[in-house]
Amino acid sequence: MTALAPALLNPRRIALVGASADPTRLTARAQVYLRKHGFDGELYPVNPRAETILGEKSYPSIAAIPGPVDLAYLLLATEHVEGVINDVAAKGIPVACILADGFAEAGPEGVARQERLLATAKAAGVRILGPNSMGLINLNARSACSVNAALEAESLPAGRLALVSQSGSMLGAIMARGAARGLGFSHLISTGNEADLTASEIAGVLVDDPQTDAILLFLEAIRRADLLEEAARRAHAAGKPIIAYKLGRSSFGAELANSHTGALAGSDAAADAFFRANGIARVTMIEALLEAPALFVSRKPITAPHRAVSVMTTTGGGGAMAVDALGVAGIETRAPDEAAVAALKAAGLPHHGRMIDVTLAGTRADKVQAALTALAADPQTDLVLSVVGSSAQFRPHDAVAGIVGAAQSGLAKPVAAFLVPQADVSLRMLGEAGIPAFRTPESCADVVRAYLDWQVPRAAPAAAAVAHTLPARPDEADARKLFAALGLDTGIAVMASPEAVPEGMRYPVALKILSPDLAHKTEVGGVALGIADAVALKVAATEMRARVQAKAPGATITGFLVQPMAKGLAEAILGFRRDPETGPVVLVGAGGVMAELHRDTALRCAPVSEAEARAMIEEVKGLKPLAGWRGLPKGDLNALARAIVAVSRLAAVAEVAEAEINPLIIHAEGQGVTVADAWVVRS
Structure with a gap:
């Protein structure tokens, strides 16, 4: 970390390997932009075919550069x-930054090329x-070591926000x-491509940077989730x-992220769970990424948010847009409480309805301040929002x-506009x-939602060891033994053949085929329900096989599973x-054959506590x-919560890649x- 931080955050001696003497070429841009924006450190263009490049001495090789170098930017093919x-x-x-493409994002040949590159770098001790x-x-240091065309701008404001982006153009x-x-x-x-240094690791470096107050991430995938968790x-x-x-909220977005940087996409729900567990706020609009820091900096997550805001507006239509967008995000616009009504009356302001429309009084600073102060005093509101109409454009000083x-x-509550x-x-x-200020009602709602979702990083419960070994190709009976080891007794019998009918069964029973090759048995006729007695069970097993x-x-049949029929109030998955991105997760949802259709689920990083399960x-x-x-x-939601906790303990069983009860x-x-159906997949 000692050499890494200055190389990434403030390199003062930079080698530009493959720099071009033609200022119109991409490989000349880094040198052009560094000098254009006032970099006063040492630059070492490396190009054996030129003695000078853009007015600066060129070097025939990296070895020919005098003295130490902090960063090498490789502009080579x-x-x-x-x-x-x-x-x-x-x-x-210590660090080589590589511009070229044609690596992991470019198919098998590119993947192999990137693996060779990384092996060489690791052996040589280069990040x-x-x-x-x-x-x-x-x-802040006027160091623009980049080829991004946005640096054509004449000036760029320095500040205290840091951005790490997996997309160069973004x-x-x-x-x-x-x-x-x-x-x-x-x-x-x-x-x-993050062959080595990841956004996760760099976020950790930025945590220690005294020039940075907030860290923004533009992600296509989460690599090294362990480092991001530590950084968070x-x-x-x-x-x-x-x-x-983060991209990947749709299957198409995940596919594009994969093709762009060679990422292995995980599920978006798992990413959400990971961010929530580790105190990382997630926005869904790019505008919101820029608007959010003002609300988050210098604040801590609200312990128990009411998910309610108070709204004051100078424009009925604009206020209604904000209220509507907030409602879509699951946030209530709260009518003023009795104390707020009294304060609004005393100030001569309207006090009826879900939002306070001050109209013409909105250009009077004393009236606006009085209204916002009254609304912010409500203990049941999380934030006060001022919606401003045309005066914001034509009378800005009066408006703000x-x-x-x-x-x-x-005020005790944040004020936003x-x-x-x-x-x-x-x-x-x-x-x-x-002051947080928003251009659209949608980005306003997105940022406020992210703020109210923001949590303190959770104290993850330790995953207790589970004494159980899976066979190489587990079937449902093996899955049920695993769940029994977790404390979920399944009450089944196994038949090796149709003739081996178990004694002492409580009829009617359900019969299922056992095969490590069949996760979904119904489609192949591998399930029979309501079997009345032992004779019928033997016949049903013969026909099922x-x-x-x-x-x-092609499926290997290992036997039959028999279980007494059970009827409850509901079914869960x-x-x-x-x-592949965030590690172990546990899921609960409305279950049965319609589970995949309804997608009514909740997901968390595993393991979970009983409170998280609830x-x-x-x-x-x-x-x-x-x-x-009604x-x-x-x-029995207590039993369901305990079952969720039990299944989440699979986080400690490295040989389990996936498991399900449905x-x-x-x-x-x-x-x-009652466990009615189960399966498990080995890692």
């Missing part, structure tokens, strides 16, 4: 990159930023959008929020004075005052998997009737749950 890494190492350069990296920028786009709003950055770092916990302790925008006054008066017209001056004034052999001739149950709409909704009989039958309160 793909086929030449690998051969230069040993030269970088011989010079003692790699990229490939596919557009470089790194420190605006690095420039976000920087440009921020500059248009007067937002300044401390650092902007493009990680590209240290960031929380340091009072530096991490705010993430009351908002600034209220925010700076020490949504400006309905295009009002750049007002936006800039609010930004300079540190014939059906399955006909429909799935309970699952576990090792997400919170998961509350999130699943299909399970709400079991709480006694007089319906109550289900359905898990939930009986009446106090009567437990």
Whole structure:
């Protein structure tokens, strides 16, 4: 970390390997931009075919550079990159940033090329930023070591926000959008393919940077989730929020992220769970990524948010848009309480309705401040939002004075503003005052939702060891033995053949085929229900074996599973998997054959506590009737919560890649749950 931090955050001696003497070429841009934006450190263009490049001495090789070098930016073609890494190492350069593409994102040949590159770098002791990296920028030090065309701008504001982006082009786009709003950055770092250095590790470096107050992440995938978890916990302790925008919310987005940087996409729900567990705020709009820091910096997560805001507006239509967008995000616009009504009356302001429409009084700073102060005193509100109409565009000082006054008066709740017209001056004034200000009702709602979702990093319970060994190709009987080891007794019998009917069974029973090759047995006729007696069981098993052999001739049949029929109040799905990005997760949802259709689930990083399990149950709409909704009989939600905790303990069983109970039958309160179907997949 000692050599890594200065190389990434403030390199003062930079080698530009493969720099071009033609200022119109991409490989000349880094040198052009570094000097254009005032870099006063040492630059070493390396090109054996030129004595000078753009007015600066050129060197025939890395070895020819006098003295130490902090960073090598490799501007070479793909086929030449690998051969230069040993030269970088011989010079003692700690980090090589690689511009070239054609690596892991370019198919099997590119994957192999990237693996060779990384092996060479590791053996040589060189850290790699990229490939596919557009470089790194420190605006406070006027260091723009990047080829991103956004650096054509004449000036770029420095500030205290750091951005780490897996997309090089989005690095420039976000920087440009921020500059248009007067937002300044401390650092902007493009990680590209992340063959070695990841956004996760760099976030950890930025936690210790005294020039950075908040860390923004533009992610296509989460690599090294362990390092991001560590960074997030240290960031929380340091009072530096991490705010993430991550692609992959749709299957198409996940596919594009995969093809772009060679990422192995995990599920978006798992990413959400990971962010929540580790105190990382997630926004879903790129505009929100820029607007969120003002609300998060210098604040801690609310312990128990009411998910309610108070709204004051000078425009009925604009206020209604904000209220509507907040409602879609699951946030209530709260009518003023009795104390607020009294204060509004005393100030001569309207006090009826869900939002307070002050109309013409909105240009009077004293009235606006009085209204916001009254609303912020409500203990049941989380935030006060001022919606401003045309005055924000044409009378900016009048429009924002009351908002600034209220925010700076020490109110107990945050004050934010949504400006309905295009009002750049007002936006800039609010930004300079540190007040969250939004251009659209949708981004306003997105940021407020992210703020109310924001949590302290959880104290994850230790995953107790599970004494159990799985066979190489487990069938359902093996899965049930595993769940029994977790404390979920399944009450089954196994028949090796149709003739081996078990004694002492309680009829009627369910019969299922056993095969490590068949996760879904119904489709091949491998399930029979309501079998009345032993004679019928033998007949059913004989017929079932014939059906399955006909429909799935390649499946290995290992026997039959027999279980007494059970009927409960509802069915749930309970699952576990090792997400390729974020690691172990546990899922509960409304179950049965419709589970995949309804997608009514809750998911958390595993293992979970019983309190977390109960919170998961509350999130699943299909399970709400079991709480006694409208007089319906109550289900055994305590047993369901314990089952979730038990399955989450699979996090400690490394040989389990995936496991599922579907359905898990939930009986009446106090009567437990029944495992009706189960399967497991080895890692």
